[in-house]
Amino acid sequence: LASAKATTIILPERQGPPGSLVQVPVIVDSAETVAGCEFILQYDKSFLEFVRLDSIGLADGFTFAVKTKDDSIAISMARAVGIQKSYVTLLGLTFRIRNSAQVGAATEITWIQSRLYSESTSLIDHSVKHGVVRVSAISVFPNPFTPNEDGINDTANFIVPDSLSFDAAVKIFSVSGQLVKE
Numbered sequence: 001l002a003s004a005k006a007t008t009i010i011l012p013e014r015q016g017p018p019g020s021l022v023q024v025p026v027i028v029d030s031a032e033t034v035a036g037c038e039f040i041l042q043y044d045k046s047f048l049e050f051v052r053l054d055s056i057g058l059a060d061g062f063t064f065a066v067k068t069k070d071d072s073i074a075i076s077m078a079r080a081v082g083i084q085k086s087y088v089t090l091l092g093l094t095f096r097i098r099n100s101a102q103v104g105a106a107t108e109i110t111w112i113q114s115r116l117y118s119e120s121t122s123l124i125d126h127s128v129k130h131g132v133v134r135v136s137a138i139s140v141f142p143n144p145f146t147p148n149e150d151g152i153n154d155t156a157n158f159i160v161p162d163s164l165s166f167d168a169a170v171k172i173f174s175v176s177g178q179l180v181k182e
Helices: 057-061
Strands: 007-010 014-016 021-029 036-042 048-055 063-069 072-078 087-097 106-117 126-129 131-135 139-141 157-159 179-181
Touching: 007 106, 014 021, 021 131, 048 063, 048 072, 072 087, 087 131, 106 126
Parallel strands: 007 126, 014 131
Antiparallel strands: 007 021, 021 087, 036 072, 036 106, 048 087, 063 072, 106 131, 139 157
């Protein structure tokens, strides 16, 4: 018998220069039976400014409730049936990196509380992976990009300050952090 893969809620690492917008996707791995979720995230408001919640991917099938307070975001989502896909991006959290953030610095976006529910409203055991936002001198837009030839976010643009002149390697990672191409 093969064992079932554990359900995990993931906030992948993102980066950008001071003053830029970064979108942090909320991803669920092994999400087949998920029909609802409630979570609270916390972030450093001296480092990040919460701008908006973007419904992307399968989030269109969910009913949302969002509340923000100081340095936290509370989100509730529900739908009538389970997602029925293993790996999904539920939504995106867009933050602005404050102009005062120093290049090389990083901050965590942490899960304060998380609950996943099945169609029968039973709790689903899961783990969480905190997110990290790093301040870099190089910016990539859009991030993430989707080179699937649908005309939306098919290419990525790199903004490199004139003060940086060096040879570089470009690494492209999937939203789950796996190296796709170098």
